[in-house]
Amino acid sequence: MKLVKHIANLGYGSRKEVLRMLREGRITNAAGEVLCADDPLDHDDVRVDGQPLDPPPGLLLMLHKPTGYTCSTRDAGRLVYDLLPPRFRLRNPVLSTVGRLDRDTSGLLLLTDDGQLLHRIISPKAKLPKVYVATLAQDLRGDETALFASGTLRLHGETTPLLPAELEVLDARRARLTLYEGRYHQVRRMFAATGNHVLTLHRERVGGLDLAGLPPGAWRRLDEDARARLFAA
Incomplete structure (x- = not known):
């Protein structure tokens, strides 16, 4: 059931819903072969409705936050999570903002589901500019x-x-x-x-990251090189 739990934790649905997706043949491998609940987990080979899975845990995103959006999952009004794929709000571990930009502030906002990375970034010892x-x-x-x-x-x-x-x-x-x-x-x-x-x-x-032409409301997954630049400043 590792496959079912993994897909559910990425926000595609509850385990019951993922099992139903498997029965309906919506979850396949890259070759189009329908997967079963007890098949081995190979994240990069799994497809849902023909599309690759969202990034696995350890995700770090850069978002160009526009004004008018709140860094919250609960406040009324427009939330930064509305700018991301809806499944991202349901991920486990939770995808959290790294610090906050208030509603009237725009610009570079980082989000991660990696608790250790989050604390490393916001730690006063890091003194990231x-x-x-x-x-x-x-x-x-x-x-x-x-x-x-x-x-x-x-x-x-x-x-x-x-x-x-x-x-x-x-x-x-x-x-x-x-x-x-x-x-x-x-x-x-x-x-x-x-x-x-x-x-x-x-x-x-x-840190060493800027928006690099990312337009307002858009987001980008950060790779290992970008993570290194973050702490290189």
Whole structure:
């Protein structure tokens, strides 16, 4: 029954539903031969309705999140999971976002069903750079670069100073900010601490990965080379 459990865990249906798919001849090998429940499991050789199986556990995805979508499985409204194949929400292990981008933030979002990889990415010890471009409601004051790099800035309601961050001024009201930690609404709160307000926020990069032309709403499976680049920054 390993074949049945594996296909069910990929989100194709319950074990009962997968057994029914087998009886209906919908699950075959690459040569078109109908498989049985007790056949050996060979992920790359299995087809459902003639199509290869979704990626096995250990999946890492890059998604270009548009604004208006929430990084949740439960909130009302549009969810980032709506941009993925519906089966992906039913996978076991669960496919989780690696951190979050708020509803009004766009850009690079990682998702994985590998718990160890997730914790490695978000661990404070990793200090993976996360690069954002912010459009502001008011002109920059001029002291933000030094303030953000100082390692002394404390956000409202917190006692631990932020790690030094790098600010690149793009024009009077646009800036690129590189963070090495991930606190709640950090970019927005950092600019709020200077009396400014973020109008739009876009994440360009995480570690050594960028969107590389991926359009809004699209996703891409990351291979081993991409995983290596993630931690190469």
